[in-house]
Amino acid sequence: MGLFGKLFNKERNETVALIDIGAETISGAYVRYAGKQTPAILYTSHVPIEIQKEKAHSEAMLRAVEILATTMSKEGVAAVVRATKKGVTDSVLVSVDAPWQETVIKVEHIQQETAFTFTERMALEVLKKVSPRVEGMVYSESKIIGSVLNGYVTPDPYGKQVRHAEIVILTSLIDEGVDKKVRELLHDLFGAKICLMTGAALRYQAMRVAFPHENDVIVLDVTATFPEIALIRKGMLMATAYSSQKNRKSSALTAATLKSELQVIAEAYPLPRKIFLLARTSDLDERKKFLESVDFSSLWLSDNPPRIVAIETSHLLGLVRQMTTSVPDLPLLLMALHYKYVDITSS
Secondary structure, X not given: OOOOXXXXXXXXXXXXXXXXXXOOEEEEEEEEEEEOOOOEEEEEXXXXXXXXXXXXXHHHHHHHHHHHHHHHHHHHHHHHHHHHOOOOOOEEEEEEOOOOEEEEEEEEEEEEEEEEEEOHHHHHHHHHHOOOOOOOEEEEEEEEEEEXXXXXXXXXXXXXXXXXXXXXXXXXXXXXXXXXXXHHHHHHHHOOEEEEEEHHHHHHHHHHHHOOOOOOEEXXXXXXXXXXXXXXXXXXXXXXXXXXXXXXXXXXXXXXXXXXXXXXXXXXXXOOOEEEEEOXXXXXXXXXXXXXXXXXXXXXXXXXXXXXXXXXXXXXXXXXXXXXXXOOOHHHHHHHHHHHHEOHHXX
């Protein structure tokens, strides 16, 4: 049990369709997994969400998903056949962003006056209690992603004598109606196994694969319309901000809102002095300039600003091969990594 849950490197031999559902654009790709080889992206496509006054945002989104999936099942399959001699889609991985998802981190405590043996059953009982049914939402993930025993991060915690245990739990929810309709639509077009995940949780877990030695860092994810902040501390995802979008009047990232959310995290944990910035290629330079212009001195109590590392697609191209001439898409690259290395069966 480590950062973002279980990592593995199972030899996959399959073709997977990736679909990234954003608030403004739907992106898709076909990825080929062949044994121990680096995942290869064979085809990509993008469809904008055309919002109309008479229709709900979710209706326009579902229409864009249908257009993209139809194109992939025809034009995309042709690219797959050229590369693999087969046109079979084995699985479909779907990433869902706000406003149709919510991702939350909870840290639960187990403490007794005398030493006790920490067991998997204890952890699972806590997991069950903090994952009650939420009206109108379905769980895409609810799992333990880290543990701290007697103040120490412990990758293999079960069976050990402790007095105090902390369990870090990742819960991700997707709008129930969106989940149902997307599954029905994609099943009709692909006829394959379908897995829906929240984009925020998926990207954080994929970052663990790409940067396994970064144990203390803030991840600012602005690839979606609504920004998400994640705190990585001692190699574990400990807190998120911007996780609930329901009461937000604007999706704009401003210095005031950024500092406000970081302040909430800082009240519980010391802030690392490194920020990983996730943004789409077209927005990356602008987002980095914005971050560099923010005065963070009140948060870090220092005139030296935190180090900002803009994550570029080139950072991942050694882990995923781009076999098309289209511009690499960061969220799709992270999805390809996630499918290979993160065990989604435990979700």
